[in-house]
Amino acid sequence: MAGNRPIKFRILELCNKSEGAWNYEIVKQIQKEYNLKGDFQRDSINFDLIELASGGLLKDVEVKVDEEGIYKKGFLLHKYVITDFGKTRAADACLMYV
Amino acid sequence: MDLQSLKKQEHQRRIRKGFMWAFFCAILWGLWYIPGTVVWVLNPFDEMYGEIAATNGDSTSLVITAVLITAFNALTVIMALMVWNGALGKFGEMKRTIMEFKPCSRWFFLASIFGGPIAILGSFISMGFVGGAFAAVAALMYPVVGSILASKWYGEKISKRAFVGIAFIIIGGITIFGGGLLTELGNGNIVWIGYIGGLMAAVGWGIEGAIAGKGLDIAEPDVGLTLRFVGENIIWWIIAIPLLAIAGFPMIKYALLVFEPLTMLLLIFAGITFGFCYVTWYKSFPLIGVGRGQGIGNLYGLFAVVFIALFFGDIPSWTILVGGALCLIGSSVMFSEDAGQLESLRGE
Numbered sequence: 001m002a003g004n005r006p007i008k009f010r011i012l013e014l015c016n017k018s019e020g021a022w023n024y025e026i027v028k029q030i031q032k033e034y035n036l037k038g039d040f041q042r043d044s045i046n047f048d049l050i051e052l053a054s055g056g057l058l059k060d061v062e063v064k065v066d067e068e069g070i071y072k073k074g075f076l077l078h079k080y081v082i083t084d085f086g087k088t089r090a091a092d093a094c095l096m097y098v
Numbered sequence: 099m100d101l102q103s104l105k106k107q108e109h110q111r112r113i114r115k116g117f118m119w120a121f122f123c124a125i126l127w128g129l130w131y132i133p134g135t136v137v138w139v140l141n142p143f144d145e146m147y148g149e150i151a152a153t154n155g156d157s158t159s160l161v162i163t164a165v166l167i168t169a170f171n172a173l174t175v176i177m178a179l180m181v182w183n184g185a186l187g188k189f190g191e192m193k194r195t196i197m198e199f200k201p202c203s204r205w206f207f208l209a210s211i212f213g214g215p216i217a218i219l220g221s222f223i224s225m226g227f228v229g230g231a232f233a234a235v236a237a238l239m240y241p242v243v244g245s246i247l248a249s250k251w252y253g254e255k256i257s258k259r260a261f262v263g264i265a266f267i268i269i270g271g272i273t274i275f276g277g278g279l280l281t282e283l284g285n286g287n288i289v290w291i292g293y294i295g296g297l298m299a300a301v302g303w304g305i306e307g308a309i310a311g312k313g314l315d316i317a318e319p320d321v322g323l324t325l326r327f328v329g330e331n332i333i334w335w336i337i338a339i340p341l342l343a344i345a346g347f348p349m350i351k352y353a354l355l356v357f358e359p360l361t362m363l364l365l366i367f368a369g370i371t372f373g374f375c376y377v378t379w380y381k382s383f384p385l386i387g388v389g390r391g392q393g394i395g396n397l398y399g400l401f402a403v404v405f406i407a408l409f410f411g412d413i414p415s416w417t418i419l420v421g422g423a424l425c426l427i428g429s430s431v432m433f434s435e436d437a438g439q440l441e442s443l444r445g446e
Binding site for chain 1: 101104105108112186187190191194195197198200201202314315316317318319321384385443444
């Protein structure tokens with residue numbers, strides 16, 4: 001069920017596919033599901049992604065420069081996938097399937 | 099610029115941000131010592147101390163009065179944090195996080211037990227039974243506990259370099275309080291409970307950080323921290339104060355006397371500085387790790403002495419120069435660590 005569990009749980013769910021997910025896709029989807037509008041909320045969700053990656057729960061599998069301004073022009077776009085550590089950590093929190 | 103260097107730049111930005119948060123934490127923590135010191139001589143706390151000291155002795159009175167002061171501190175902190183979370187629009191996330199007791203909120207409530215009654219009370223016990231300098235030095239040891247726990251428990255990477263930095267900052271802190279420490283320890287007849295208090299402070303804050311780091315894996319720092327203070331308020335206001343009141347201490351009487359303008363003003367100042375010191379502390383953990391966050395946070399010792407000198411005109415002894423220099427070396431050792439080493443804070 002979307003929108004009623006902590007945002008980081010949902011992010012881990014969204015990154016739990018073999019090909020990973022782009023940060024701008026995740027941010028957009030979370031904004032929609034949780035009804036969070038505006039640039040501040042957008043950046044705050046992206047920061048959750050950064051924290052998760054820094055904590056070793058996510059890792060980036062692909063990086064590209066945002067040439068067209070999909071998210072922020074000139075900055076990097078990351079494609080994240082959940083790590084084994086992230087899966088273990090998520091198993092006792094939010095990803096029931098594991 | 100190629101992809102690799104852009105990536106490196108991005109990492110550096112993240113690390114810098116983490117260190118910046120931890121540094122702000124140290125400044126705010128140091129600033130907190132101003133209201134934290136002054137509040138003791140204001141009523142109703144001054145009167146309360148006198149009344150309990152007359153019947154139960156100075157040391158007991160100090161600890162009991164500290165409970166009431168800490169409880170009010172926790173109350174103004176939670177007020178500041180509610181405003182903060184409201185401004186950030188995070189009440190929704192807070193509700194979602196509270197509901198997840200087992201994976202999330204449990205950790206923050208646990209953190210509140212270690213950081214609140216164990217660490218803060220321990221700190222006051224060591225202050226009361228040994229002295230202020232000993233309490234400050236004992237508390238400085240908490241990053242050692244925190245970083246060892248975080249590394250053993252969930253494999254946080256703590257490089258040799260970070261550890262050297264932490265060690266320098268601790269030695270620096272000990273040097274700053276060194277003179278006072280020797281005088282206090284030289285007094286003889288120190289009650290053992292004072293040392294236990296020091297141990298409680300170091301272990302309590304260290305464990306708090308490690309536990310918080312665990313909870314912050316999958317929760318927002320602002321929200322997690324607020325839950326931690328909700329827990330602390332419950333401990334003081336629903337458990338400790340009623341128990342002490344039942345035991346016959348005049349807790350309720352003095353709690354109701356707190357509405358004096360100057361006292362209120364100071365408590366609010368304490369709430370804001372302590373609250374945001376914690377905000378920045380918790381925000382630094384996911385970015386640079388518990389060990390580094392706590393190590394840099396430890397600079398509060400230096401800032402506290404500086405702010406107290408500025409505001410109260412207490413000229414610190416020359417040891418502050420040596421201690422301050424050691425702290426500076428320790429921080430530079432950590433700041434200058436290659437960001438590439440810190441791409442992920444956990445070993446895969």
